Amino acid sequence: MPQPAKVVVEHVTKTFRRNDEELIVLDDLSLVVEPSEFVCVLGPSGCGKSTLLNMIGGFEVPSRGSLTIDGHPVRGPDPRRVFVFQEYGIFPWATVVDNIGLGLLRRPTAERERIVAHYVDLVGLKGFERSFPSELSGGMKQRVALARALAVAPDLVLMDEPLGALDSLTRLQMRAELLRIWKAERMTVMFVTHDVDESVQLADRVVVLSPRPSRIVDVVEVALPHPRDIGSPEYNRVKNRLYERLGVRHEI
Ligand SMILES: Nc1ncnc2c1ncn2[C@@H]1O[C@H](COP(=O)(O)OP(=O)(O)OP(=O)(O)O)[C@@H](O)[C@H]1O
Ligand SMILES: [Mg+2]
Structure with missing residues (x-):
């Protein structure tokens, strides 16, 4: 029997009401995350990355569309899905x-x-x-x-910029640690970041969101073995593509 997808996001739109206005945050997002996959969600500040994670975690409800985990609709928080936030929360x-x-x-x-x-x-x-x-x-x-x-x-770990509060050297060390743990435990990880390098170092796939109203502008596969050689042409090709998709000019 083939394993069902871990997370399926289908045509999800999320709007908030603000001062009698509809704020469209996420606009018709569709995404499939496979079991044990490490997916980074990359996008500019305010595009709705945390909102997406909160919906998958069951803390927010989509305005339209559907969300399933292991083939079951998300109906609320579940102890098998855990969050790790930027502020440690300990x-x-x-x-x-x-x-x-x-x-x-x-x-x-x-x-x-x-x-x-x-x-x-x-x-x-x-x-x-x-x-x-x-x-x-x-x-x-x-x-x-x-x-x-x-x-x-947990079988799904939702990480919202978990390394953002750390200095750059500690961040690098923690990325390596996280990959080591992920390989040992094989949980599915969805990791939000706005750091391009972080996403290329960690992810199997990087989902790039546009500014609000946010759509998926690209899903980039990073088919490179760990530990990744940050000097390799392939690494830089992926990195440049992500910068390009984010609309940032980047020359190295
Ligand atoms: N509960 C809420 N009520 C109203 N508006 C909200 C709510 N939660 C988020 N928003 C709005 O939705 C938009 C997206 O917010 P979100 O926190 O998901 O962005 P983000 O991509 O995580 O940003 P950052 O990178 O700065 O963390 C913002 O404009 C925010 O003001
Ligand atoms: Mg956020």
Whole structure:
């Protein structure tokens, strides 16, 4: 039996009412994401990237069109789909292990401890189990947020500019970490960014959105093995195509 697509977005339009006016944010979007795929959504600020992710996560409802996950219509939030945000969203009063174990409180203690230990190890936080967020760097806090999201064994991870708050070096390291974890866990990832390089380094496919009212202007496949050689002609060909689709002149 062939596996059904993970996420199917079909002719989705999203409008908001603002001052008696209809604001069309997303205009007739259609997109299919396959299981275990890593898809980046790239687009200018305000084009509706977060809105798209929020609808897939079940926090917003499309104005028109349909959304399905594993063949079922999205009817609301579901614990199997987790969000990772730019602001880490971890609790300052809880230790690293307590933050990571937050979604596992109903599990027996021994099981929870085993799962938390696995993810502490996976995101490289060994030795910091009892630390509080105030004692961690930005990159470490983002690792905690990532570990907490993954600890509930989600099959779909929705990431909204999760590395945006980090300095450029830490961002690079976290991208590599994220790819390592994705390869180990094989979850489906939808990753929003407005960073062209980030999308080319991470994605199997990059979905490019236009300014609002936003449409899909291109879907670019990045058929390059990891770790990607950022000096290769193919890498730069993809990068230039994305800049072009975003309407930005870019010469290197
Ligand atoms: N709940 C809401 N009510 C009214 N308007 C909204 C709501 N949520 C988003 N919008 C509007 O929809 C548009 C798209 O917002 P969204 O946050 O999805 O953009 P974005 O692509 O994620 O931008 P950024 O890159 O800056 O995060 C914006 O103009 C925003 O003002
Ligand atoms: Mg956003």
